Amino acid sequence: MTPLSRRHILELPTFALMGEAPAPAARAFAVAEPDRWVKTVCRYCGTGCGVYVGVKGNTVTAVKGDERNHNAGFVCIKGAMLPQILTSPSRLTHPLIRRGGKLVRASWEEAMALVAARFQETIERHGPEAVAFYGSGQALTEETWVANKLMKAGIRSNNIDGNPRLCMASAAGGYISSFGKDEPMGCYEDIDHADVYFLVGSNAAEAHPILYQRMLRRKERAPDTKLIVVDPRRTRTMQYADLTLLPKPGMDLSIVNAMAHVIFKEGLADLEFLRQHVTYGAGAEANKTIEDYRTFLEAYTPQRAAADSGCRVEDIVQAARWFGERGRATMSMWTMGVNQRIQGVWLNNILNNLHLITGKIGLPGSTPFSLTGQPNACGGVRDGGALSHLLPYGRLVANEQHRRQMEELWGVSAGTINPKPGPSAVELFQAVESGTIKAVYVMTTNPGHSLPNASRYRKAMASEDCFLVVAEAYHPTRTSELADVVLPAALWVEKEGVYGCTERRYQLLEKAIQPPGEARPDFDILCDLARRLGHGKLIPYKTPAEAWEDILKASKGTAYDFSGMTRERLRAAHGLLWPLPEGNHPGTKRRYVRGDDPLVGASHAQRVRFYGRSDNKAVVWLRDQKPPAEVTDADYPMSLTTGRVLEHWHTATMTGSVPALRPLNLEAVAELHPADLKRLNLKDGDRIRLVSRRGKLTLVARETENAREGSVFVHMHDPERLVNVLTIDALDPGSKEPEFKIAAVRIEKE
Ligand code: SF4
Incomplete structure (x- = not known):
C-alpha cells in the first residue's frame, strides 16, 4: 500500500x-x-x-x-x-527462537515443540503454579476463553492475568462493590440525552474522540448542556468545558465527597430513591445508615475539599449544583485518571454514590459510565473472567458454587479448579522476579513497555530463569526483544472473533484477508499448545465459532446472559448489547431497568432492580480521601503523571508503525508549566533528566500552560523513551491496579 x-x-x-x-x-x-x-x-x-x-x-x-x-x-x-x-515492515511473519543470545528464525514445529516441552517440564518439576499466562484486552473473546480454560481447567493454575488489570480493574472493582456485578448499566445513547457531563480523569477528546464528538454534538443541539471536567492537567477535553477543576494529583476524592455534601445540604438528594434502592456499606463495613453517611460527609465541606485539592470552593459547589439539579440528566464518565490509582476502586465507588444519592441512574442521560481503554477488555477479560481471581460471567475463583458450575460447563471433575486466586498482573511478574513463576506465555500485549516500574520487571522477564514466550503480530516490541520464543500472530481482520466494548456491546470481527507469511491466529496457536500439553479433549475446537457456542452456554442464566447472541445474529447486527437471553430479545440499552432489561421483568414494582446483589440494592460507600502512595518531598519535589495522545495508542506497536502517524507526537516529551521551567532555570527544548526512586529518563522539556505547576506530564506511548521506568508499582488494595498516574520525580538538566 x-x-x-x-x-x-x-x-x-x-x-x-x-x-x-x-x-x-x-x-x-x-x-x-x-x-x-x-x-x-x-x-x-x-x-x-x-x-x-x-x-x-x-x-x-x-x-x-x-x-x-x-x-x-x-x-x-x-x-x-x-x-x-x-502492512507494517515490522510485522512478524515467522517464529523466532533465542539461540546463542539471539532471536533467530525457526519453524512452527520447532517453536511449538520447544514451548510445549518447556511448559510441560516446568509443570512436572515445579507444579502448575510455576507457569503463567499474561493476556490482553485486545485478544478476541474466543482466544481468551481458550487460554482461561486451558490454564484453570487444564493446567489447573490460576496464574492467568492480563493488561486489563493495568487499566480497568478499578472500574470493575467499583461496579462490583457498588452494584454486585461488573460493567456499566448505561449506554452511548445516554450521551444524546444528558444535560450535564461530569468527566473525571478522562481526556476523552484524545482518548475517546468519537464519544467526545458525540458530547459536542449534543451541546451544539442543546447549548445549555453543561460539561464539567476534573483533571489535574489542562487537556483538550477542557476546550469546550463550562467548568474545569484542576485538583492536585490524587486529591479528587475530597471533591466528589464534597459534592455529595452539597447535594444533601441543598436538598438535591433523592431520599425516596435512597430508601428503596440503597444500602450503606457492605461486608466488613455493613450495617451503616444514611445518618452515618451524612455524618461522614459533614467533614467534607467544600472548604475542606478546596484546601485538599487546590480548587475553588465556588467551583466545587457549582459542580454539585449542576450535577444534582432536579429535572436534568447527568452522565459521569471517567477512565484511567480515576482507575490507575491506589484509591481507584474507592473513587469509582463515590462516583457511583453521586448517581445513587440523586437517583440519576437508569434513566436516559443519567448514568455512571466508565470508559474502557481496550477494544475487548470488557468482553473478553472482565466478562470472560480471565483474571486470576475470576471465572467467566460474574463467577469467582474463591466461590465453591461458581467453581462447580464452571467445572461442569468445562467438563472436568469437581475440585479441578484451584480455589486460591492467582497473582494479579504486577504480582505475577514479581513472582517471575522471585523465581516462583518460571515460564510465562504473553499474548497480544507488551508488558515490557506497559508495566509500572518497568526496569524491574523487564529484568525479571529477561532473566535466564524465566522462559518467556511472546505471541505477537510485530517484532521487535519492548517485550518480544526479551523473549525466548516469539510466535507470529495474525492481526485484526486476518482472523475472526468477538469484541465487547465499553457499553456491553458485542460485535463480530469478520475475517477479511489471510495473515502475512506464516502468521497464525492466536486461537489456533493456543489450541495447538493445548493439544501438545495433553489437553486436546478439553480444548477440542476447530474454529472460534465452536468456542462461541460454549461461551453462550457459560453466560446463560447469569447476570451477563447473552445466550441469544448467536453467530448469525452478531453477523447481521451492527453491535448487540447484553443482557440478551435466548430468543428474539433485541438487547438491553439500560441494565437493571424495568421495561428494558429482561432480567428485571416488565412487571417489577420499581423502575430499577439492582439484581447484581442478592438484596437487589446498590451500595453507597463511605470512602475517605487518602494521600497517594508517593508524595513529593525535598528530594523528589515534582509530581509525574502519564497519559495518552490522540494520534497514538497504548505501546504504539500499531500506530507507531503507521508512516503517517509515526511523526505525530510519538516522541515523548516532558510537559512543564512555564513557572516551573523558570524556577529550574530551564527553557523549552532543553534536554532534561527525570529521576524517580525507580529510574531515570532523558527527555526534551516542552513549555506549556496546560501543565499544572509542580507537575510534569509524559505520554506513555514512546517505546524508545519508556516513562514507565519512572512510575510506581504501588497497587490499589481492592483492584490490584497500579498507581501509574502519580509518582514523585525531580528534574535535572542534562
Ligand atoms: S480508535 Fe477506533 S474505536 Fe477508538 S474512537 Fe478511534 S475509531 Fe473509534
Whole structure:
C-alpha cells in the first residue's frame, strides 16, 4: 500500500487532529478502490467503533465508518489509518527462537515443540503454579476463553492475568462493590440525552474522540448542556468545558465527597430513591445508615475539599449544583485518571454514590459510565473472567458454587479448579522476579513497555530463569526483544472473533484477508499448545465459532446472559448489547431497568432492580480521601503523571508503525508549566533528566500552560523513551491496579 503523506492526513477532516471542534471526524479513507467491503470493528480503543474494510485481493485498501453502528459512520484519526497497521515492515511473519543470545528464525514445529516441552517440564518439576499466562484486552473473546480454560481447567493454575488489570480493574472493582456485578448499566445513547457531563480523569477528546464528538454534538443541539471536567492537567477535553477543576494529583476524592455534601445540604438528594434502592456499606463495613453517611460527609465541606485539592470552593459547589439539579440528566464518565490509582476502586465507588444519592441512574442521560481503554477488555477479560481471581460471567475463583458450575460447563471433575486466586498482573511478574513463576506465555500485549516500574520487571522477564514466550503480530516490541520464543500472530481482520466494548456491546470481527507469511491466529496457536500439553479433549475446537457456542452456554442464566447472541445474529447486527437471553430479545440499552432489561421483568414494582446483589440494592460507600502512595518531598519535589495522545495508542506497536502517524507526537516529551521551567532555570527544548526512586529518563522539556505547576506530564506511548521506568508499582488494595498516574520525580538538566 502506498504510504500516506502528511498532506493526506491534513486533508482528513478529523476535528481532534486539526485542534478544531466540533467539525466532523473522518467517515472514510481509501488508497485504492476495493473489490469488496467486510464489516468489522476498529482494532484500537474501547469505544468499539464499527467499520468496514475495503479489500482488494488479499490487501485491505480502505476503511470507512459503519453508519449503522453507534459511531454513525465516524472514525477518529487512528481508525482512519487502520489499513496500514496490517502492512507494517515490522510485522512478524515467522517464529523466532533465542539461540546463542539471539532471536533467530525457526519453524512452527520447532517453536511449538520447544514451548510445549518447556511448559510441560516446568509443570512436572515445579507444579502448575510455576507457569503463567499474561493476556490482553485486545485478544478476541474466543482466544481468551481458550487460554482461561486451558490454564484453570487444564493446567489447573490460576496464574492467568492480563493488561486489563493495568487499566480497568478499578472500574470493575467499583461496579462490583457498588452494584454486585461488573460493567456499566448505561449506554452511548445516554450521551444524546444528558444535560450535564461530569468527566473525571478522562481526556476523552484524545482518548475517546468519537464519544467526545458525540458530547459536542449534543451541546451544539442543546447549548445549555453543561460539561464539567476534573483533571489535574489542562487537556483538550477542557476546550469546550463550562467548568474545569484542576485538583492536585490524587486529591479528587475530597471533591466528589464534597459534592455529595452539597447535594444533601441543598436538598438535591433523592431520599425516596435512597430508601428503596440503597444500602450503606457492605461486608466488613455493613450495617451503616444514611445518618452515618451524612455524618461522614459533614467533614467534607467544600472548604475542606478546596484546601485538599487546590480548587475553588465556588467551583466545587457549582459542580454539585449542576450535577444534582432536579429535572436534568447527568452522565459521569471517567477512565484511567480515576482507575490507575491506589484509591481507584474507592473513587469509582463515590462516583457511583453521586448517581445513587440523586437517583440519576437508569434513566436516559443519567448514568455512571466508565470508559474502557481496550477494544475487548470488557468482553473478553472482565466478562470472560480471565483474571486470576475470576471465572467467566460474574463467577469467582474463591466461590465453591461458581467453581462447580464452571467445572461442569468445562467438563472436568469437581475440585479441578484451584480455589486460591492467582497473582494479579504486577504480582505475577514479581513472582517471575522471585523465581516462583518460571515460564510465562504473553499474548497480544507488551508488558515490557506497559508495566509500572518497568526496569524491574523487564529484568525479571529477561532473566535466564524465566522462559518467556511472546505471541505477537510485530517484532521487535519492548517485550518480544526479551523473549525466548516469539510466535507470529495474525492481526485484526486476518482472523475472526468477538469484541465487547465499553457499553456491553458485542460485535463480530469478520475475517477479511489471510495473515502475512506464516502468521497464525492466536486461537489456533493456543489450541495447538493445548493439544501438545495433553489437553486436546478439553480444548477440542476447530474454529472460534465452536468456542462461541460454549461461551453462550457459560453466560446463560447469569447476570451477563447473552445466550441469544448467536453467530448469525452478531453477523447481521451492527453491535448487540447484553443482557440478551435466548430468543428474539433485541438487547438491553439500560441494565437493571424495568421495561428494558429482561432480567428485571416488565412487571417489577420499581423502575430499577439492582439484581447484581442478592438484596437487589446498590451500595453507597463511605470512602475517605487518602494521600497517594508517593508524595513529593525535598528530594523528589515534582509530581509525574502519564497519559495518552490522540494520534497514538497504548505501546504504539500499531500506530507507531503507521508512516503517517509515526511523526505525530510519538516522541515523548516532558510537559512543564512555564513557572516551573523558570524556577529550574530551564527553557523549552532543553534536554532534561527525570529521576524517580525507580529510574531515570532523558527527555526534551516542552513549555506549556496546560501543565499544572509542580507537575510534569509524559505520554506513555514512546517505546524508545519508556516513562514507565519512572512510575510506581504501588497497587490499589481492592483492584490490584497500579498507581501509574502519580509518582514523585525531580528534574535535572542534562
Ligand atoms: S474512537 Fe477508538 S474505536 Fe473509534 S475509531 Fe478511534 S480508535 Fe477506533
